[in-house]
Amino acid sequence: MSPLGKRFLQAVCLRAYRFLFFSKFSGKGEALVEHKKIIELQNISKEFEDEQVLSSINLDIYDKQFVTLLGPSGCGKTTTLRIVGGFETPDQGDVLFEGKRINDVPAHKRSINTVFQKYALFPHLNVFENVAFSLRLQKLPNAEIIKRVKEMLELVALKGFERKNVTKLSGGQQQRVAIARALISHPRVLLLDEPLGALDLKLRKDMQNELKKIQKQTGITFIYVTHDQEEALSMSDVVVVMAEGKIQQIGTPTDIYNEPVNAFVADFIGESNIVDGIMNEDYKVTFSGHTFQCVDKGFAPGEAVDVVVRPEDVDVVNVADGMLQGTVTSVTFKGVHYEIIVDIGGFKWMIQSTDFVDVNANIGIFIEPDAIHIMKKSEFSGQYGDYSTFSDEIEELGNSETVGD
Amino acid sequence: MKALSRIYTALIFIILYIPIVVLMLFSFNSTANTGDLTGLSLYWYRELFSSPDTFNALKNTLVLAVSASVISTVIGTAAAVGLCKFKKNFFKNSVLSVTNIPMMNPDIVTGISMMLLFVFLGTLLGRDEKLGFTTLLIAHVTFCLPYVILSVRPKILTMPRSLPEAAQDLGCTPLQSFFKVELPQILPGVISGFILAFTLSLDDFVISYFTTGNDFQTLPLLIYSMTKKEVKPDIYALSTLMILTVTVLLILSNVSSKEKSTERRLTL
Numbered sequence: 001m002s003p004l005g006k007r008f009l010q011a012v013c014l015r016a017y018r019f020l021f022f023s024k025f026s027g028k029g030e031a032l033v034e035h036k037k038i039i040e041l042q043n044i045s046k047e048f049e050d051e052q053v054l055s056s057i058n059l060d061i062y063d064k065q066f067v068t069l070l071g072p073s074g075c076g077k078t079t080t081l082r083i084v085g086g087f088e089t090p091d092q093g094d095v096l097f098e099g100k101r102i103n104d105v106p107a108h109k110r111s112i113n114t115v116f117q118k119y120a121l122f123p124h125l126n127v128f129e130n131v132a133f134s135l136r137l138q139k140l141p142n143a144e145i146i147k148r149v150k151e152m153l154e155l156v157a158l159k160g161f162e163r164k165n166v167t168k169l170s171g172g173q174q175q176r177v178a179i180a181r182a183l184i185s186h187p188r189v190l191l192l193d194e195p196l197g198a199l200d201l202k203l204r205k206d207m208q209n210e211l212k213k214i215q216k217q218t219g220i221t222f223i224y225v226t227h228d229q230e231e232a233l234s235m236s237d238v239v240v241v242m243a244e245g246k247i248q249q250i251g252t253p254t255d256i257y258n259e260p261v262n263a264f265v266a267d268f269i270g271e272s273n274i275v276d277g278i279m280n281e282d283y284k285v286t287f288s289g290h291t292f293q294c295v296d297k298g299f300a301p302g303e304a305v306d307v308v309v310r311p312e313d314v315d316v317v318n319v320a321d322g323m324l325q326g327t328v329t330s331v332t333f334k335g336v337h338y339e340i341i342v343d344i345g346g347f348k349w350m351i352q353s354t355d356f357v358d359v360n361a362n363i364g365i366f367i368e369p370d371a372i373h374i375m376k377k378s379e380f381s382g383q384y385g386d387y388s389t390f391s392d393e394i395e396e397l398g399n400s401e402t403v404g405d
Numbered sequence: 406m407k408a409l410s411r412i413y414t415a416l417i418f419i420i421l422y423i424p425i426v427v428l429m430l431f432s433f434n435s436t437a438n439t440g441d442l443t444g445l446s447l448y449w450y451r452e453l454f455s456s457p458d459t460f461n462a463l464k465n466t467l468v469l470a471v472s473a474s475v476i477s478t479v480i481g482t483a484a485a486v487g488l489c490k491f492k493k494n495f496f497k498n499s500v501l502s503v504t505n506i507p508m509m510n511p512d513i514v515t516g517i518s519m520m521l522l523f524v525f526l527g528t529l530l531g532r533d534e535k536l537g538f539t540t541l542l543i544a545h546v547t548f549c550l551p552y553v554i555l556s557v558r559p560k561i562l563t564m565p566r567s568l569p570e571a572a573q574d575l576g577c578t579p580l581q582s583f584f585k586v587e588l589p590q591i592l593p594g595v596i597s598g599f600i601l602a603f604t605l606s607l608d609d610f611v612i613s614y615f616t617t618g619n620d621f622q623t624l625p626l627l628i629y630s631m632t633k634k635e636v637k638p639d640i641y642a643l644s645t646l647m648i649l650t651v652t653v654l655l656i657l658s659n660v661s662s663k664e665k666s667t668e669r670r671l672t673l
Contacts, residue, residue, distance in 0.1 A: 087570055108573045108582075120567035124589040134575040181575065 035062040037099070038189060038221050039084060044093035046079055053079045054245045056093070061189075061223060062238075066215050068224045070232040071242035072268065077225045080242070081191050084223060085114045097188075113182035114191040118198065119174045121166040127153070127177055128162040134185040152180045155214065172203045179214065189221045196231065208235055229269045233257065241265050243380075262378035266308040273314075273349045274384055277307040277374070285374055288345055290323050292367060296374035306375040311352040313371030316340070322364015328357050341387050348386040425648060432641035439636070449638040459643065462627040466607060469538070469623060473545035474602035480546070481553025481602075482595050486583070488554070489561045501554075508551040516615035519544045523616060536618035544616040545609065549602035556601060556658075560594030561587075593661050600658035604651050 039061040046054040054076045061067050069077040082088040083095060086107030094101050102110060113134075121130050128149055129136075135145045153159055156176040161169070166177060175195060182190055192211075196204045212235050215222045226232055232239050233253040241248045241256060241264075249261045260266035263274050277287035282297035287307045299305060319325050326344035333339075340351040342363065349365070357363055435444035453459050484504070491497040507515055520536070523543075527535030568590060572582035588595070610625035617626065624647060631640050 085574060087574075106573070107570070108576050108578055112574075114571070114574045116567045116571055118565065118567060120565060120571035122568065122571070122586055122589075133572075137576045137581070185576065 035064055037061070038063040038097065039223075040094075040096040040099075041080070041083070042094045042096065044080070044083060044090045044095070046076075046083065046088065046090050048079075052245055054083075054090070057245075057247055059240060059247060059250070061221060063188075063221055064219050065237040066212065066222045066224065066235060067238045067240060068226060068232040068236035069240050069242060070226060070229060070268075071248075072227055075242040076245040077227075077242050078193055081114075081193055081223060081225050084189070085112055085191050086110050111187050112189040112191060113185065113187040114193065115175075115178045115182050115195045117193045117195070119178040121174055121177055121181070123167050125166070126162070127158065127164045127166055127169070130166055130177055131180045131184055133181060138185070148184055149180075152184045155183075155217070156180045157210075171199050172207065175199065175207060179211070183214070183218060183220065187220060189223060190215075192222060192224045194225055194227070196226075196228075204231075211235065233269070241268065243268070259373060260308060260375060262375055262380050263306050263308075263382070263384055264378070264380035266306070266373075266375065267380075267384040271311045271350055271352075273309045273311065273386070275307050275309075275347060276382070277305050279303045279305050279374065283369075285372065288324050288347065292323065292372055293369040294372040294374060295370050296372075299374065299376075304377055306377060306381050308373040308375060309349075309367055309371055311339070311350040312337070313367065314349065314351040314353075315366040315368075316351060316353050316355055316357060317364045317366045319362050319364045322366060324365050324367075325362060326365065328359050328361050328363060331357060331359055348388040350387040428641050429645045429648070432638055432645045434638050434641075437637055449642040452637075453639040453642045456639070458622075458627060459624075459639075462622050462624045465538075465621055466623040466625075469541060469545060470603050470606040473542055473549055473606040474599050476542070477546045477549035477553050477602045478595060478599040481550050481598060482557050482591070484550070485554045485557040485561055486587075488558065504551050504554055506551075507548045508555075512548075512609075512611035513615075515548060516544070516612040519547070519612065520615040534618055534620075536616060538617075538621050541613060541617045541621060541623075544612050545606045548609070548612060549605050552601045552605060553595075553598035556598035557591055557594040560591035564590045596661045597658040600654045600661070604654045604658075607654075608647060608651055 037060050039059075041057050041059040044054055044057040045052070057076075057080060059080075069080055071077045079088060083090050086102075086105065089103060095103055097105075097110070097112075122133065125133070131149045131152055132145050135148060140148075149162070150159075153161065156179055158173065158176050158180065161173065161177075166174060169177065178195070195211075196207050199207060208231060211222070211224075224232075224235065233256070236253055238250065239253055239256045240250050243264050249256055249265050251259070256265065256269055260269060260272075266272045266274055275287045277285045279285050279296075279299040279301065280291065281301050282299075283294055285292050285294045285296070285305065285307060324344050326342040326349065328340055329343050329348065330341045331338050334352070337352045337354050338356055340353055340357060342349045342351055342365065344365070351365065430442065431439075432449055433445045433447070434442055435446040435448060488497055488500060491500070519540070523540040524535050564587065569579075569582045569587055572586040573579065577585060608625060609623075610629065613623055613626055614629070617623070622630070624643065628640055628643055631637070
């Protein structure tokens, strides 16, 4: 069994309740070994004006999968996509399509189509002609073009829009035209560069479901670029987390969420309390002055580690029953739960709980062994700090892309 | 204050256009009297069109203007596209400044320097007739080029880079992508560049004066030679027609470049 598969099984056994909680995340670890590789990136490096955008990227993408490149602005995810699409050539390394090197194959000869960030619809053509564009290039008979465009417009729910001017459509409709235009020539791979970035929240959710549905129906490999971690988790078979031009982690959404490899991934995907700890021995870790049972092993005795505890895994108990004690500094009502910031020995923890506690109350907290995840120290250790300056707004700003990225 | 500024504007327009209006008015004069409007008639227009010289000059002017504007539009558009692909800013700016020199240069300098060049080259090649249609055409293309580049370039710069990429992504070769996607986008700029070049070529006198030979006369040159003999109202009629043509073309050029840009603003 592959290491990824093993990790997956481990996750299933140990965190069964999380599967119920995050049931919308499709954990398909087995799919990883079933399909054949369609695209391989081998040691890809790319520089722009003396700035290293990608350094030695290695990535295998399997046929018929929904793969998401996830990372903050400037992490190199769009460049990776453009290299696959043929719009950039790597400085070093090879791009393989079904085992054949395609570094020098121009974009128009690749069986890979792209849905661009701002749609890039042709303003001088109507909806029908935009969608029919690639078929017209292939000089197919008119009857076939009409039939295929009609089918495609039905697939993206734009029946009856044939004669409409693309510039007069709403953002969501333009998006659908862009998807239809890219899909109609039956590409093997579809690249999507932040396709939902310009849509409002409600529409974005609908389109997420629709994209997933289209991907299942057509069986085309999707490579999706986003900085929105929730989007990545809810749509993908495989998530590739990138930062600073390097791949940090590749795995299923559940893997990525439950078993982040370093502080960057833990911080970027969901909320997490990342504290310094010492691994005493297998299954025993000390942090914040208390020794906890955990489920991780394989570290050197006394090794310094990063400990991740998700806010929803921390239970609020009486001071006396708590493994750790602290003072509540703020409570925010979030609908499903309260977001509680607790000062424990000077480190601000975030706890999500359905029970209300008063600000300034002393509380105890209780953490189950399987809620503790241990990570090796990395270059990202200590970069993320605690929740003392946390606000949703800043988080949102930090995650959003700058225009023209 | 507002009234004052209106009066000021009106005054400027009157001063600018009253000579033209007077000229147009006198082109309809029924006699050859210079200072006296004796009655309205189309006599001088008939007179104008009955002269074979005028017809010939009109034909020459049109042939020259069409060829010069077509050639400069093709070269200028290609140049603008190429200029936008330059990565190095220094190189790009240098080329742009160099192409703009004919625009800044006094016409008379451009004219004389071109004449010199043509005569020099003609002598080198051992040609008897050194100046004529060809030299005139080269000169016209030269001074029209910067205007075409100037009107096409902004259209290319505002076109999203993803459009040609999308075209190539969908299977266009770079050349197909230019004709199927990029050209339709920059077409308003190309058309207004073409019209601008056409008008410039149509009414150029100074450069044409130096670069043409005896056997190829254009309308501005004809008017000039007519004034040497005796100023007759048929010159007024000819001038009126030229003013009208140029005005119409300039309006067309403005309309064609405005239309698309407002449309694009709406969609963004």
